[in-house]
Amino acid sequence: MSYGPSYTDMHRRASYFVDRILKGAKPADLPVERPTKFERGVNLKAAKALDPTIPQTLLQRADEIIQ
Numbered sequence: 001m002s003y004g005p006s007y008t009d010m011h012r013r014a015s016y017f018v019d020r021i022l023k024g025a026k027p028a029d030l031p032v033e034r035p036t037k038f039e040r041g042v043n044l045k046a047a048k049a050l051d052p053t054i055p056q057t058l059l060q061r062a063d064e065i066i067q
Helices: 007-022 043-051 056-061
Strands: 002-005 038-043 064-066
Touching: 002 007, 038 043, 038 056, 043 064
Parallel strands: 038 064
Antiparallel strands: 002 038
């Protein structure tokens, strides 16, 4: 199981900062941002090997399920 920031969303925000820098903004003047969107993934194949009980509610909330 993993839980972390959405890399797709982070790349979109990075492109915004690159655009601002290329237009002449100083990098030191740009704000520092934290991720705002997080994703949860569950690897069922690994879970079956370890034999834990995974609640159905957790599977329903997962953004990605690896069979």
